[in-house]
Amino acid sequence: MVFFVGAGPGAPDLITVRGAELLRKADVVIYAGSLVNPALLGLCRAGCRIYNSAEMTLEQVTEVMRAAEIESLATVRLHTGDPSIYGAIREQMDRLKQLDIPFTVVPGVSSFSGAAAALETEYTLPGVSQTVILTRMAGRTPVPERESITSLAAHGASMVIFLSAGMLEALQDALLAGAYQETTPAALVYKATWPEQRLVRMPLGQLAEAGRVYGISKTALVLVGDFLGDRYERSRLYDPAFTTGYREGRP
Numbered sequence: 064m065v066f067f068v069g070a071g072p073g074a075p076d077l078i079t080v081r082g083a084e085l086l087r088k089a090d091v092v093i094y095a096g097s098l099v100n101p102a103l104l105g106l107c108r109a110g111c112r113i114y115n116s117a118e119m120t121l122e123q124v125t126e127v128m129r130a131a132e133i134e135s136l137a138t139v140r141l142h143t144g145d146p147s148i149y150g151a152i153r154e155q156m157d158r159l160k161q162l163d164i165p166f167t168v169v170p171g172v173s174s175f176s177g178a179a180a181a182l183e184t185e186y187t188l189p190g191v192s193q194t195v196i197l198t199r200m201a202g203r204t205p206v207p208e209r210e211s212i213t214s215l216a217a218h219g220a221s222m223v224i225f226l227s228a229g230m231l232e233a234l235q236d237a238l239l240a241g242a243y244q245e246t247t248p249a250a251l252v253y254k255a256t257w258p259e260q261r262l263v264r265m266p267l268g269q270l271a272e273a274g275r276v277y278g279i280s281k282t283a284l285v286l287v288g289d290f291l292g293d294r295y296e297r298s299r300l301y302d303p304a305f306t307t308g309y310r311e312g313r314p
């Protein structure tokens with residue numbers, strides 16, 4: 064059996080209880096070595112076979128899973144954040160289906176949640192934005208043309224850009240070509256929830272410069288949108304005058 068487990072954004076105690084339990088029991092662990100906090104491997108029992116997938120191909124990963132299954136071993140495939148976001152798990156699951164190897168997926172706390180927590184902010188502010196766009200710049204990995212940063216930025220919604228900290232100049236230009244202004248608040252969040260976490264807030268017009276000044280070019284998220292600003296409306300749900308299914312409103 065294979066368990067795809069979200070490791071969380073970095074801090075080892077941000078893995079789920081279920082994920083930690085599976086790691087403790089695992090016979091084989093294949094972890095995404097570039098971003099999973101190695102401290103989590105401390106949960107593994109002595110004798111657990113540990114592989115770093117950063118040095119492996121999909122074929123090699125699948126082969127380790129297949130060999131483990133023949134021995135009836137439990138394999139944990141440990142992905143950073145939540146495995147459903149840039150985790151490349153679909154191709155692994157499809158191969159496991161072809162091989163008739165059972166699996167389940169255990170979600171994790173994504174880095175975009177870790178980043179919002181670190182910044183003490185909320186993506187979905189009433190009167191500001193009710194939409195969060197998670198995306199990336201095209202790099203060596205292409206992005207469909209209809210999802211270009213500029214076209215997504217046309218909404219002026221809350222936006223989180225993964226995998227793009229090495230392209231801040233181009234990212235800033237693409238965002239400005241959409242609905243955002245030079246003055247729209249933005250943030251660079253480096254290694255959210257890790258001990259070396261860094262939070263840099265700036266107006267969008269200074270994003271690339273901030274990256275240079277603070278030396279941030281990888282393992283970071285770019286957040287942009289007016290949710291990082293000061294203005295919003297209070298929520299209806301907790302407004303004394305608003306009636307909900309659980310509470311009678313009083314004018």
Ligand code: SAH
Pocket residue numbers: 072073098142143144145146147148149150172173174175177178224225226227228252253254255256257281282283284
């Ligand atoms: N599945 C992961 C994302 C993997 S893609 C998740 O849910 O978070 C890898 C990219 O995620 C990195 O290039 C970076 O943009 C972002 N990332 C992952 N962990 C991060 C962290 N702790 N802080 C900031 N960005 C992070």
